[in-house]
Amino acid sequence: MDCKRNRDMKSPPPFPDEVLERILSFITSRKDRSAVSLVSKDWYNAERWTRTSIFIGNCYSVSPQIVIRRFPKIKSVTIKGKPRFSDFNLVPPNWGADIQAWLFAFASAYPFLEELRLKRMTVSDESLEFLSLKFSNFKALSLLSCDGFSTDGLAFIASNSKNLIELDIQENAIDDFSGNWLCCFPENFTSLEILNFANLNSDVNFDALERLVSRCRSLRVLKVNKNIQLGQLQRLLVKAPQLTEIGTGSFLQELNLQQYAELACAFNHFKNLHTLSGLWEVTSVYLPVLYPACTNLTFLNLSTAVLQSDELAKVLGHCPRLQRLWVLDTVGDAGLQSVGSSCPLLEELRVFPADPYSQDIFHGVTESGFLAVSRGCRRLHYVLYFCRQMTNAAVATIVQNCPDFTHFRLCIMNPHQPDYLTDKPMDEAFGAIVKTCTKLQRLAVSGLLTDMTFEYIAKYAKNLETLSVAFAGSSDWGMQCVLDGCPKLRKLEIRDCPFGNAALLSGMERYESMRSLWMSACNLTMNGCRLLAQEMPRLNVEVIKEDESEDCVAEKVYVYRSVAGPRSDAPSFVLTL
């Protein structure tokens, strides 16, 4: 742009603000928007005025006030709270991440807020009531792995949110008093499109549910809990043939011939189904009713269905287009063989352990199941695999077959377990992964590992963003390597590793470009953490101090960058240094 510049005046923008804003409103990717905001002050302003959706990866990295000041027109908010290891009970209760302060701020700044998606936040019933009353245009609520509320809170949402489109209550630790909340949807309420209460335990009033499903003609996602029986499911399905995602209830009820036929007929109508889940207590007798609905299935979640290998094989024979599959390891290596042979388009596989605490190696899956999948599913790029034995050679072959892995999460369930054939550490396995899979973004390591693994990661995993480490490494050197060698690392979570203060402090400069660092049951001391806090004032260095550990030991350490300063709501067991 050739603009004549007068030394005393700023050059006028090449086109009016409104045009720039209009153009920028098409940009939705977060990364792009960040880039846009750095171009110039005008662009920064145009971007902030046009952003409608905000993602906050760590609720303590920024304050509500800062967010509101910068972005005046937000309609959709996504916030993540506690460190991920809180999912595995490593974070004490009442740690924080309460949504209420945010809601207060949003009530005045974004009264037309439409969407709220929370992960690992604490949400009280009062907050849910507040949400339902203060935001008249509220449309979508998604709560994943949250805690602090009960079904009473859901009743507020159902009663008051007249424009609700989405209610997605997943995997939360809540008090499940009763299913009456479902009855609270008013009779003239018809806007619901997404309803997921699959992980709630109490009975809902089936009549209310049936009426709700009948009158919400746009309902496309329905995931019920396991108290809904087959006969009831059939009645729901008949009322909602437009569904594209179904989460069934229990598959156990005994049906007579006529009921069976009706159920099969109901499923027969779902030619556009792309997601299927639930299937609690399913038996081979009833699996065939699903087959006609599987033709266009892209995501099949069998992680709550205890299936054997032959049952899985039969199901998969009807799912040629499957892209994502979650199963329990009861299907065994034989079941995974059938995955390899039936699902050439598979991109994501997650195998969960049915009996995680048994050390009996005769249950579950092994390296051969994984190998079989890799031979048949060349597009595989996301795996979460729980097993009890693995070999370096198998992993090397697997990544040769599938070099496009972006997410590789391997969990060999016995800590410190070596390659069971050679008795060597699993270093070469992870070495092979990072050498071959150049697009790797997320890695979780397990098994017996020395510092060599981390040398490999540092050397090759240049796109790595998230790393999870447990019971691994030999010395500080391992962690130092990674902090030094992985430029894109954003989240590092470590437990039970021999990394000490030297390792922690070696990454001082790095942590400001990362979202967070978690280290528990390592060799950190309070002094080491204090030193870090001193040197890096823009980091929050928090130590979780529970009753019995010794004073100088830093048992659980959580370090994260923040522009909001130290937490003002920290409980007594969280020490900010």
Added chain:
Amino acid sequence: MSVPLEHDYIGFSSEIPPMEKTSEKVKNSNVVTEDDEERRSMRATELRLGLPGSESPEKEEDKTGFVKTSFTVSSGAKRGFSDAIDDSGKWALTADADLQKNGVLFSPRCTNGEKSVVGPGMKEVPKSNQEKKPQISTANGHGVAPAAKAQVIGWPPIRSFRKNTMATNAVKKDDDLGSVCLYVKVSMDGAPYLRKVDINTYSSYLELSSALEKMFSCFTIGQFGSHGNLGRDGLSESRLIDLLHGSEYVLTYEDKDGDWMLVGDVPWEMFTDSCRRLRIMKSSDAIGLAPRAIQKCKNNN
């Protein structure tokens, strides 16, 4: 002080406490039972780890011959572990039996020359004493993890909601192995107390009915003898009512959904799957439940 037992990492005890050894040498007995008794009594006097007032459990050996012990430490902050983890993974227990918060166990440490070993030693509690207190105050407690093996908190990394789902499912599937007992209460109208039967020990309605017959014969007077016509119409399931209790009683069961059903309609496997309790009901109460039976009652009378 009690002698700590050495276990290799799979829990196999490699050492007999010295007291028993001496007693065996001294005894020199050929009688196996006496030896066993001796061993048992030695075990009874053997020093054990445990809280005062807790009973010393018999050493349980599961099918694989491993001696199960369980370890608890207090909540996740403690990484209780022993200094004695050597390269082969053996460890020794320290004799500090303090039961605090539980459900949470030691975390094994990497072996190669780490320095400051922190945290107190491992604490052991007899299996019988282990409670299952959820660690988190909100509804999200630990799943129903079996107490037998040493466990590490938060490992394997599976979310609680998933643990709970699988626990209930896994128990159900174990039935296929035939190793699970399915005890259900059996009540009989008018009887002063109930009984319990393991319906998995029977493979047909006939077996069940004869067992129940034997069990409750003391409560009925002369009902069974005259109707013990086993040979009459074959032993099809629909004749169960006649067979079992003649004209006066009807056998019913409560299924998974809480409904009271007539015994005999469904295949035996389906019945054992869904039966939660049994009730031997007076026919006069069974109006609407089994009209055919009542008809027969009237005929027989």
